[in-house]
Every structure is written in C-alpha cells, then in structure tokens.
Amino acid sequence: MSHFFLNNFNTLVISWILVGLITFLFLVISKTRTPYGRHSENGWGLMINNSWAWFWMEFPALIVMPIISLLGPNELNSYSMILTFIWFAHYFNRVIIFPLRIKTKNKKMPISIAISAFFFNIFNGLFNGYYVGYIMNTQSALEPNVIIGIIIFLIGMFVNVSSDNKLISLRKDSVGYKIPHGGFFKYVSCPNYFGEIIEWFGYLIIAFSLPALSFVLWTGFNLIPRALNHHEWYKENFKNYPKNRKAVIPFII
Numbered sequence: 549m550s551h552f553f554l555n556n557f558n559t560l561v562i563s564w565i566l567v568g569l570i571t572f573l574f575l576v577i578s579k580t581r582t583p584y585g586r587h588s589e590n591g592w593g594l595m596i597n598n599s600w601a602w603f604w605m606e607f608p609a610l611i612v613m614p615i616i617s618l619l620g621p622n623e624l625n626s627y628s629m630i631l632t633f634i635w636f637a638h639y640f641n642r643v644i645i646f647p648l649r650i651k652t653k654n655k656k657m658p659i660s661i662a663i664s665a666f667f668f669n670i671f672n673g674l675f676n677g678y679y680v681g682y683i684m685n686t687q688s689a690l691e692p693n694v695i696i697g698i699i700i701f702l703i704g705m706f707v708n709v710s711s712d713n714k715l716i717s718l719r720k721d722s723v724g725y726k727i728p729h730g731g732f733f734k735y736v737s738c739p740n741y742f743g744e745i746i747e748w749f750g751y752l753i754i755a756f757s758l759p760a761l762s763f764v765l766w767t768g769f770n771l772i773p774r775a776l777n778h779h780e781w782y783k784e785n786f787k788n789y790p791k792n793r794k795a796v797i798p799f800i801i
Contacts, residue, residue, distance in 0.1 A: 557683065558758055561675055565762045572769035581777045595656035599647040602657075605665035610639040612673030613680075620681020626689035628680050631755055634701055635676070638747060641709065649716055672766065675759040684757065697754030704746025707732055711740035727786055735798035737782055738775035742796050745771060772796055 553560070574580070617632045618624065687694075710731055718726045732739030748767050752760040775796035782789045795801050 553678070554682065557675075557678070561758045561762050564671060564675065565765055568762070568766040568769040572773065575773035576776070579777075580773075581781075594659045596659050596662065598655040598657050599650060601659070601662040602647040602650070603643060605662040606639060606643045606669060608666060609669035609673050610636065610643045612670055613677035616674065616677030616682075617680040620678070622681050622684060623686065625686050627687050627694065628684065630689055630694065630698065631680055631751070634698070634751065634754075638705065646712065649712075650719075668766070672763055676755075676757075676763060679755070679757050679759045684755070693756060694754050697750045697752070699750070700753060701747050701750030704743045704748075704750055706743070707746060708740050708743030711738075711743060715740065725785070727782065727789060732798070733793075736775075736794050736796050737779040738771070738796045741771040741775045742798070745796075772801065776801075 614632050614636050617628060622628065711733070714728050714731060714733065718728055732742065736742055745764070745767050748760075748764045752764050754760075772795075779793070779795035
C-alpha cells in the first residue's frame with residue numbers, strides 16, 4: 549500500500565485538486581448555500597450541535613498531518629518542524645480554542661456537512677503529512693522562502709483570528725446578526741476567510757510542494773463560494789450594508 553501510494557502520489561494529489569475544482573464550480577454555478585450558521589436550514593438530514601460539529605470535523609487535521617510528518621522515515625529537522633508546528637498551531641486554534649469561544653447557543657449543523665469536512669481533513673492531512681514525512685527534501689530553515697512564508701502565514705493568522713474575534717464580540721449579549729465593522733471588514737465581508745487563504749499561501753511558500761498547493765486551492769474552492777454566500781446574505785438582510793465591500797479578497801472578489 550505504501551509503495552503504491554509513493555509511486556502514484558502526484559497523480560493522487562492532482563486528482564484531489566480536480567475533485568476540489570469540480571466542487572467549486574458546482575457551488576458557484578448552482579449558488580448552493582452550505583446549510584450551517586446563518587444559512588442553516590432543514591432538509592439536509594440529522595442536525596448536531598454546532599460547537600461539537602466544529603470540533604469533530606476539524607479534529608483529523610489537528611492530528612493526521614503532524615503524526616505522519618513526525619513518524620515518517622525522513623529525518624526531523626528545523627525545516628520539517630516549522631511546517632508541522634505552524635500547521636498544528638492553526639488547527640489547535642480551530643479545533644480546541646474556536647469551538648469553546650463561539651457563541652452559537654442552540655445552533656446546529658447537518659451531520660452530513662460535518663462528515664464531509666471530517667473526511668476532507670483526513671485526506672488533506674494525509675497528503676501534506678506524507679509529503680513532509682516521506683518525500684520532502686530537507687533545506688535550511690533560514691532560506692528566503694521559509695522566512696517569507698512564515699511572515700505571510702503569521703499575517704494571515706492575525707487577520708483570521710482578529711476577524712473571528714470581531715465576529716464573536718458581536719454575538720456577545722445580543723440576538724441576531726449585526727454588520728461587522730473595523731479591521732479588514734472595511735474591505736471584505738469575510739476577512740476571516742481571507743486570512744485563512746493567506747495563511748496557507750504562506751505555508752505553500754515554505755513547503756513549495758504539490759500537496760501544499762492543493763491545500764491552498766482547496767481553501768479557495770471552499771471559502772470563496774462560502775464568502776460569496778455570506779456577502780449576498782448581508783446585502784439581502786441589511787439595506788445599509790457598505791456598498792464598497794467585496795466578499796473575500798479586497799478590491800477583487
């Protein structure tokens with residue numbers, strides 16, 4: 549099995565990218581609104597608690613990539629540890645901290661959405677972890693691409709977390725949704741998504757690998773349609789919504 553996986557690794561990752569592209573085109577063309585959060589609706593099967601759904605659907609990403617990276621035959625070094633650490637740091641926030649902080653009492657998510665995300669994170673963690681632990685050639689952690697990638701990743705994480713903080717603060721002691729203001733909300737409706745795209749672009753610069761590229765693309769394939777849905781929802785529900793805001797990428801989309 550390991551021999552087959554190694555010999556067909558690039559083909560498998562490219563196939564994985566194509567699956568993401570097909571999913572993206574379907575979501576954009578059909579304008580399907582993934583039914584959780586503000587778009588939650590019946591008809592998608594069994595519903596489960598929102599916070600627990602977040603935990604379980606992101607949990608594989610927290611453990612699969614780091615375990616495979618660290619247990620693979622490649623020698624551990626500062627370069628591989630950087631990739632593993634920043635991956636773990638992002639998902640520790642998403643899996644442990646974020647679900648404890650979100651104020652979404654009584655909100656539910658279709659279990660079908662949580663299961664699909666669960667398996668996505670298994671495959672995504674598998675591809676990226678296998679590359680680091682089994683395939684990747686070592687390089688100095690002081691190379692320009694590593695330093696630049698870390699800076700970009702940290703900028704993206706700041707945008708992502710600070711935007712999440714703003715959204716969480718709006719829900720404090722309030723009912724319903726409000727228009728978020730401040731920070732990158734000045735430019736886009738979903739700066740938290742924009743920040744996450746930036747993070748994994750920084751990771752791509754560090755790793756410079758096909759699996760890292762697949763993750764950046766999949767992040768866009770997933771978050772851009774979601775951001776477009778949010779943007780339209782805001783405009784539908786708030787007549788005074790800022791007209792100059794884009795959905796997810798400032799001045800572009």
